[in-house]
Amino acid sequence: MKELLRHCLRLIVTVLLRLRSKPLAVPAGSRCVIIAPHQDDESLGCAGLIVTRRAAGLPVHVVYVTDGAGSHPNHPRLRPTDIARLRRAEAIVAMQKLGVAESALHFLDAPDGTLTHLDPDAFENLAAGLAAQLASLQPTELFLPCSDDTSSEHTGAFSLTIRALKIAGLTPRIFEYPVWARWRPQVLFRVGLRSRIVWRLFFPGSVTLKRAALSAYISQSEPTPPWSEPVLPRGFIGCFDSAEEFFFER
Numbered sequence: 001m002k003e004l005l006r007h008c009l010r011l012i013v014t015v016l017l018r019l020r021s022k023p024l025a026v027p028a029g030s031r032c033v034i035i036a037p038h039q040d041d042e043s044l045g046c047a048g049l050i051v052t053r054r055a056a057g058l059p060v061h062v063v064y065v066t067d068g069a070g071s072h073p074n075h076p077r078l079r080p081t082d083i084a085r086l087r088r089a090e091a092i093v094a095m096q097k098l099g100v101a102e103s104a105l106h107f108l109d110a111p112d113g114t115l116t117h118l119d120p121d122a123f124e125n126l127a128a129g130l131a132a133q134l135a136s137l138q139p140t141e142l143f144l145p146c147s148d149d150t151s152s153e154h155t156g157a158f159s160l161t162i163r164a165l166k167i168a169g170l171t172p173r174i175f176e177y178p179v180w181a182r183w184r185p186q187v188l189f190r191v192g193l194r195s196r197i198v199w200r201l202f203f204p205g206s207v208t209l210k211r212a213a214l215s216a217y218i219s220q221s222e223p224t225p226p227w228s229e230p231v232l233p234r235g236f237i238g239c240f241d242s243a244e245e246f247f248f249e250r
Contacts (some may be wrong), residue, residue: 003235009028009185017192017246021200024049024247026056031171033061033139037157038112039091039215040069044237045177046143047098047210048203048220048245054099055206061137062095063106063130064088070112071220071231078224084109086219094216098209106133115156126162131167139172146176146191146248147149150184175199175247182239207243214240 028077032053036042042050042062053060068087069080079087081197092102110126118126137246145154158176165171176195181187192198214221220232 006185010084010182011183012187013192016189017198018200018244019147021198021246024199024201026052026058028188029140029142030058031138031140032058033063033134033137033142035065035142035144035157035161036063036070037065037115037145037151037153038213039087040094040220041089041145041154041179043094043098043210043217044182045145045179045245046238047213047240048201048206048243049143049177049247050095050098050100051206051209052203059104060100060104061104061139062091062100063108063133064091065105065108065160066112066115066153067109068112071247072224072227075223075224076226080112082213083219084112087217090217090219094213096218097212099231108133113153115160118156122130123160125162127163127167127179129226130160130164134164134170135168138172141175142172143175143177143247146178146181148181148187148191149164149178150180150187154179177197177245183233183236191248192246195221195250197249199247199249201245201247202243204243207241210243 034042034046050060067084069084072078072083095105108129144158147158178188178191181191214237220239221230223230
């Protein structure tokens with residue numbers, strides 16, 4: 001019953017977002033950078049965006065903030081270093097499916113699970129590293145997870161990116177993309193209401209490519225023995241199995 005209610009609420013919120021949204025165009029000369037707290041966030045929230053930008057011949061870079069090693073806490077067979085190595089490999093494969101070369105992927109390798117409780121010096125050091133990366137890429141469009149996506153690492157990545165932009169003196173257009181908010185429709189509704197502009201990207205011809213990218217993240221969507229359940233909730237990836245993505249601009 002709970003999942004049925006969640007599904008119905010998600011459909012209602014999605015319709016409301018469609019009614020409020022404007023179509024997201026592909027601007028000429030765009031230099032697009034996506035900030036992903038973990039390896040898979042970029043495919044969940046931005047795969048259609050990546051495909052349309054690359055089809056237009058525009059560069060797309062992805063900056064992964066954490067090493068992703070915290071997704072399997074206390075796994076009896078996989079060490080955090082194993083998880084980090086596996087998730088990086090999955091990200092490379094996923095992005096190849098969307099037309100993004102490995103050279104356009106940037107891994108900061110911050111310890112997963114630490115972004116919201118870094119001490120001030122560690123936060124500034126990580127922000128400075130991200131600032132240097134962004135200064136070299138000079139984005140005109142920056143896509144990052146919603147500031148209140150209900151994930152501590154997504155919230156931390158948002159704050160970190162805002163600080164990095166200030167350090168680098170950059171002022172790209174900033175778009176927020178939902179990940180966990182897509183799973184929690186009440187959060188998605190709140191984020192959509194708060195936003196000044198809701199953008200919608202519709203990509204019916206490329207939805208199979210998004211599915212292919214998501215399928216590369218086996219460590220997240222499939223059980224890792226001896227565990228019998230995947231680390232992502234059942235039905236979570238299904239929230240993203242559509243030919244539309246929403247982005248919020250304040």
